Amino acid sequence: MFDDTIIAISTPFEFGGIGIVRLSGKNSLRIAKTLFKPKKGSIQPRYVLLGTLFNPGKKEPFEEAFLTYFPSPNSYTKEDVVEISCHGSPVILEEIVRLGIKQGARHAQPGEFTLRAYINGRIDIIQAEAINDLIRASSLKQAKISYKQMSGSLSKKIKTLRDRLIDTLSKIEARLEFPDENLNLPQKTIADSLEKAIETAEQLIKSYDLGKSLSEGLKIAIVGRTNVGKSTLFNTLLEKKRAIVTPYPGTTRDYLSEKIKIKDSTFTLLDMAGHGIPQHPVEKEGIKKSEELARQADGILLLLDSSRPETGDDRFLLKKYGKNRTILIFNKIDLSEKMDVENILSSFPDRTSVKISALKKKNIHDLKETIYSEFVKTKETGDEVILHLRQKLLLEDILDALKSGRESFYKGFPEEIYAEEVRKSIPLISQLTGEIRSDDIIENIFSRFCIGK
Ligand SMILES: Nc1nc2c(ncn2[C@@H]2O[C@H](COP(=O)(O)OP(=O)(O)OP(=O)(O)O)[C@@H](O)[C@H]2O)c(=O)[nH]1
Ligand SMILES: [Mg+2]
CATH class of the missing domain: 1.20.120.430 (tRNA modification GTPase MnmE domain 2)
Structure with a gap:
């Protein structure tokens, strides 16, 4: 189906123990033979053969290498494929590619070997996507x-x-x-x-x-009125002091985004401006942005300060976000409880809740477990997962x-x-x-x- 022969380095372009150059197309073997001389024997399909690499026309070899020939159609691309493996030296690998191109090959585009496998009917597009996912998998x-x-x-x-x-x-x-x-x-x-x-x-x-949680990470927004401890929780979950925390309401104005991992899943955690009466135009913008981010999030952690009675802002947020994809979190349990927690819970009987102290790092493990079980829908998933x-x-x-x-x-x-x-x-x-x-x-x-x- 394709007329030309492509060539590329298939291993990372770095120093390494081994490096591989791959050729695919009808001239693969002819081109490889101009560079490669077996030490003993001759090239047999699907057998690894030791030899030396030459610049055609010159006597001096420049590297020792193994060559493997996969004749069409039993190869990755269904075309004739040759793999030359040698030392993982970027200089050597580049030289092989340069010589291959001089002998008539063309430098491959990203994914072009897999594209050929797809166009030549060896795999479908879902399998092609899966090959790249496998290479890039983070777990x-x-x-x-x-x-x-x-x-x-x-x-x-x-x-x-x-x-x-x-x-x-x-x-x-x-x-x-x-x-x-x-x-x-x-x-x-x-x-x-x-x-x-x-x-x-x-x-x-x-x-x-x-x-999505496995590949990109679900977006989880920490929502709450000002000063309830959102940034403290953000830092505690990240296990580093990323966000500024102060005793003053309205500390966080812009939003912060960081990745955390819970079990096998990645989450993008968002800390943002708290809900409250804005004292400054910047705060007003921050609150607007928070609402937008919360709307786009896959899950919400609605944080409440249990050491203070419920305020109008708390009620507003509970009404707005208390329905689904939200975990209710009662923070500051290291202080004495002033909030009518039971009353709130009875108004949201089907919401999962956790009591924590973000500052003293209490029940953080439970919270992580809850985040995982609420937002990563492993139970409803059959044996196939689309990515x-x-x-x-x-x-x-x-x-x-x-x-x-x-x-x-x-x-x-x-x-x-x-x-x-x-x-x-x-x-x-x-x-x-x-x-x-x-x-x-x-x-x-x-x-x-x-x-x-
Ligand atoms: N005792 C106690 N104090 C806490 C806890 N979590 C946060 N605080 C304190 O509450 C205050 C506000 O914390 P922040 O994390 O800045 O709160 P925030 O919700 O991000 O506030 P804004 O960014 O202003 O909306 C700080 O003085 C924190 O130390 C907790 O679990 N227990
Ligand atoms: Mg904050």
């Missing part, structure tokens, strides 16, 4: 998820979903086309097929919260199509109508797996790869 859990997806588990699930829908649709079509033939397609079969597909899509969409917004957005469109199909089905609309709605999901599924190619998506996905992968 072993994320790496394991990516490994599974790279091996095709998620793709298989999505293809099964599509095949089942196509099967049902074609049966409906057959019945429409040959109404006299009395084709056996019970209503229950159609309902089951739709319900199953909807369930799969919903489960995958739900898993994105966990995926990309691209995938989630497409799944949401697929779900919309299936749900309107289901609605029309249950309302007893004619078959043409609901079949048409369900059919809309098919090209979306093909976009998800990359069977329908889009230049924008290809550009977006592969530009995030390293060169040499």
Whole structure:
């Protein structure tokens, strides 16, 4: 499919024990042979061979190396691939690439080897995304998820979903086309097929919260009126004095953002201006910004000072944020309790709450556990976890199509109508797996790869 042969350093461009240069394309072996002389024997497919590297035309070797030849189609890209491994010296590695280019290869773009694997049909786009995720994983859990997806588990699930829908649709079509033939397609079969597909899509969409927390980190905003101890809690959770803390209300004006890790998940924690009557235009701006950030956050820690009676600002914030995705935190329990905590809790019976002292670092472990269990939705997640917004957005469109199909089905609309709605999901599924190619998506996905992968 591709005419040219590409070359790149596949290991990090740093000093290292070993470095690898990779070639892919129909001239890989010819080019490699101009630089490499075996010490003994000859190049055999998939066997590692020791030799020396030469600048063609010169007698003097400049490095000892191993060469491995993977003939098409049994290679990473499905093309002829040659790997030359030598010492991890940037100078040597660059020289191999330079000589390879002189012999007719072209320098590879980021992700171009994987792009070829995709275009040549060895992997789909979900697997390509998973390869990059695996390389960039920040935890072993994320790496394991990516490994599974790279091996095709998620793709298989999505293809099964599509095949089942196509099967049902074609049966409906057959019945429409040959109404006299009395084709056996019970209503229950159609309902089951739709319900199953909807369930799969919903489960995958739900898993994105966990995926996001594993890959990017969920955004958690610390909200509360001024002086309740937000910055103190921020510092305690970070285990460093990052934010300024003073006894004066209105200390924090702009917002601060830092990453913390709880178990296998990363969170982006936000400390910001407290809610209160602004004394200064800067404070006013700060409060406005806080509201915006809280709105965008995946979770909220609503902090209350239990050593003081509840104020109007506390009530305002409880009303605004006390509904969902919020943990109620009663701070300053090292002081005597002046707040009617029980009364507040009875007004928000389904909110999780924790009592802490941010200053004395009391119950911080419990708070971390609560943050994890409230915001990382491990329980609702099936065996597959999606890690990309691209995938989630497409799944949401697929779900919309299936749900309107289901609605029309249950309302007893004619078959043409609901079949048409369900059919809309098919090209979306093909976009998800990359069977329908889009230049924008290809550009977006592969530009995030390293060169040499
Ligand atoms: N006793 C006690 N004092 C605390 C605790 N947490 C915070 N404080 C004190 O409360 C005061 C305000 O703390 P900050 O962390 O600056 O509060 P804040 O909510 O960030 O305040 P603003 O930025 O002004 O909105 C400081 O004097 C802290 O030492 C606590 O758990 N116990
Ligand atoms: Mg503060």
